[in-house]
Amino acid sequence: MYPQGSNNYQINFSGLGCWLTVLGVVWLLSAIGLGWIVKSIAFIVVLILVTPVLAYFGFRWWLKRNLIEGNCPVCETQLAGIRNTQTVCPNCRTQLQVSKQGFARFTPEGTVEVNAVDVTDGNRSGEAVDVSVEVLPPGDDEN
Numbered sequence: 240m241y242p243q244g245s246n247n248y249q250i251n252f253s254g255l256g257c258w259l260t261v262l263g264v265v266w267l268l269s270a271i272g273l274g275w276i277v278k279s280i281a282f283i284v285v286l287i288l289v290t291p292v293l294a295y296f297g298f299r300w301w302l303k304r305n306l307i308e309g310n311c312p313v314c315e316t317q318l319a320g321i322r323n324t325q326t327v328c329p330n331c332r333t334q335l336q337v338s339k340q341g342f343a344r345f346t347p348e349g350t351v352e353v354n355a356v357d358v359t360d361g362n363r364s365g366e367a368v369d370v371s372v373e374v375l376p377p378g379d380d381e382n
């Protein structure tokens with residue numbers, strides 16, 4: 240509990256009173272030859288204010304260069320991703336590689352892309368079906 244009175248003034252450092260206090264302190268420090276303190280503090284304040292703005296615009300610039308928008312090659316869902324990263328399509332769970340050109344199916348090492356053609360009696364249309372065959376890593380008992 241603070242008693243009402245002189246303490247109240249220090250707590251309510253807001254609005255015009257705050258700036259008047261700052262100006263007063265600046266004037267006082269300049270008057271006694273400590274202007275460099277003001278300059279350093281001002282520099283730090285400007286730095287604190289400017290850094291997030293620069294970081295924001297830098298991030299925006301970086302995002303513009305690296306954010307790739309495109310469609311999932313499997314299910315055509317609209318996707319956005321960071322260039323040169325891997326992502327998973329939220330719709331069909333396909334692993335995707337994000338490149339400058341867009342999204343491509345990510346093919347892990349040991350996977351063989353196979354174009355299988357269904358030639359059974361019921362289906363003679365010769366429709367090609369994309370099939371990914373994953374070659375499992377050799378087991379420990381291979382030796």
Ligand SMILES: [Zn+2]
Pocket residue numbers: 311312313314315316328329330331332333
């Ligand atoms: Zn998909």
